[in-house]
Amino acid sequence: MGQILKLNDLISSVQSLVTKIDARLLVFCIVPLSAIAYQLGGTLGFFMSGLLLPFAFLAFRQAQSVSVIAANGDGLTGLPTPAQLEALTDDWPEKLSLHHQKTACFIVQVDRLSDFLSRHxxxxxxxxxxxxxxxxxxxxRDGDLITRIAEGSFKCMLHPVKHLDLEICIHMANRIKSALESPVLIDGNSTRVTVSVGFCISGQMQDHALSALEEGAAIALSAALRASNSSIRAFSPTLLLKHQSRKKICEEARDALANNEVIAWFQPQVSTETGAITGFEALARWNHPQHGIMPPGDFLDTLAECGQLEQLSEEMLRQSISALHDWDLKGHHVARVGINFSGDELHNPMLAERIGWELERHEIPARRIGIEVLESVIAGTPDGVVARNLRDLSKMGCLIDLDDFGTGHASISSVQRFSANRLKIDRSFIKEVDRNQDQQKLIAAIVTMAEQLGIETLAEGVETAGEHTMLAQLGCGHVQGFGIARPMPLKDTIPWMRAHAKKLSSLPSLDRKTG
Structure with a gap:
């Protein structure tokens, strides 16, 4: 492969000369060449020249074809382009049918290439x-064909053979995975990537065209990517049925976003010191025409598979801005609304610019928008697009909340580097904190660290008055959960805020831990 890449320049320079050689001229050359062979080797030499020269001509034509592909192939890898691979396999269906042979399509994709690019x-x-x-x-093997079909994604077509079954293809997939996952030298340092593989054996799809074979491999790859990094999946009829079902749900989810069926519900966040409302978190709900209100756990994975998470966050941002305007007009100032952003969304290099444009267009100060990011995202993102986005959003004035804190193994330096304003302590640390001394010690440690760093804390998933009271005593600044209020549609937030204000006026404030 390396030699092919190095010879590309030489091949392209002689290609114009080679292609001008007419086939008839080569045929006419057989006569003098045969005469020379007769003089050197007698009758045997003449006979052998007549036998071998036509094969030499055919080999020359084949080499010429290969040289054209090498000179005009994929500019990055030197492989044939997808169009060239399609031309090279144009006669394969006929061969497969006439000779009762089989082939297979493998699609290989680097897992989380965006993370690699962010780092390196x-x-x-x-x-x-x-x-x-x-x-x-x-x-x-010799005769197998490879092309690059996207960034970090390759398609391999196995040359038709008589015997090809699932076991052979699984063995081939493992060979591919092992080869590609061995260390790579980047700037003198050894690093690794993982790859996922999906494959389909000819004859498994109802349509026997090679394009259908590639579709089957793509379906298998999707299943591998959903499973985990470094996975292998083979196409099967069952996989096809699941794919068709997901495709239908995906189309419904796209339509739901387009038809404004996905709406923001809002869950209050309150101060443990005063009981006052300090913000809301925007949480997506799907108002399904048949199934009614669906929680995010029932459709977020589908939106992720369909590549719709960015559209979802745009919709949540739009509805949150609208809610802030509505609250202001009705005399209820809400300091902030938190909006969740996934790791994939944070890899969008235009994210900060898009959010800034929306805020400026609607005249909403950036400090009233909280960007909620899973702790696990920043724990695995030392630098790159995600880091730049969070820094830019922080400089803009947006507040950065680290969600599910305590579960993602983020370092203290990561918390500082990403300019976090608040740690949202995960529910797993909050449950029964009023009765569990170990939980209390963990919460106290997190609160102390946050205070030393000048960062606020919020406890998620507070369900009982006992948990609420203990968190206040431990110094946690804010709480959120069913014990305060369940998520609610926008129309219910004003009545709730009025009722909450009335209740506060008749209740004593909670005592916080002193000293």
Whole structure:
């Protein structure tokens, strides 16, 4: 593979000369060449020249074809382009039918390539893909074809053979995975990536075209990516049925966003010191025409698979801004609304600019929007697009909340680097905190650390008055959960705020821990 890449310039320079050689001229050359062979080897030499020269001509034409592909293939890897691979396999269906042969399509994708690019940059990404292309070339057999179909994604077509079954293909998939997951040198440092593989054997799809074979491999790859990193999945009829079902749900979810069926519900957050409302968290609900109100656990994974999370966050931002305007007009100032952003969304290099534009367009101060990020996201993101986005949003004035804190193994330096304003302590630490001394020690430690860093704390999932009281005594600044209020549609927030204010006027404030 490396030699092919190095010879590309030479091949392209002689290609114009080679292609001008007419086939008839080569045929006419057989006569003088045969005469020379007769003089050197007698009758045997003449006979052998007549036998071998036509095969030499055919080999020349084949080499010419390969040279054209090498010179005009994928500019990054030197592999054939998808269009060239399609041309090279144009006669395969006929061969498969006439000779009762089989082939298989493998699609290989680097897991979380965006994370790799965030850490190492685009140049390292180019080097990685060239290295993977070379490894694929070495691990597959002569006659097998490879093309790069997207960033970090390759398609492999096995040359038709008589015997090809599931066991052979699983073995081949494992060989591919092992080869591609071995260490890669990036700037002198060894690093690894994992890959997922999906494959489909010919004859499994009702349509026997090679395009259907690729579709089956793509379905298998989707299943592998959903399972976990470094997974292998084979196409099967059952997988097809599941894919069709997900596709239908995905179409419904897209329509739901387009038809404003996905709406923001709001859950209050209150101060443990005064009981006053300090903000709301926007939580998505799907108002399904048949199934009614659906919680996020029933559709977020579907939206993620369909690539709709960015549209969801845009909708939540729009509805949150609208809610802030509505509350202001009715005399209820709400300091902030928290909006959840996934790791994939935070990899969008235009995220900070998009949020800034929306806030400016609606004249909402950035400090009234909280960007809620899972602690696990920043724990695995030392630098790159995610870090830049969070820094830019913080500079803009947006408040950064680390969600599910205590579960993602983020370091103290990460908390500081990402300019976190508040730690949202995970529900697993809050449950029965009023009766569990170990839980109390953990909460006290988190609160003390946050105070030293100048960061606020909020306890999630507070369900009882006892938990609420203990958290106040331990110094946790804010609470949120069913014990305060369940998420509610926007129309219910004003009556709730009025009722809450009335209740506060008749209750003593909670004593916080002193000293």
């Amino acid at each position: 940059g685009d140049t390292a990404g180019f080097h990685l893909q060239r290295s993977l292309a070379e490894r694929l070339t070495h691990v597959l």
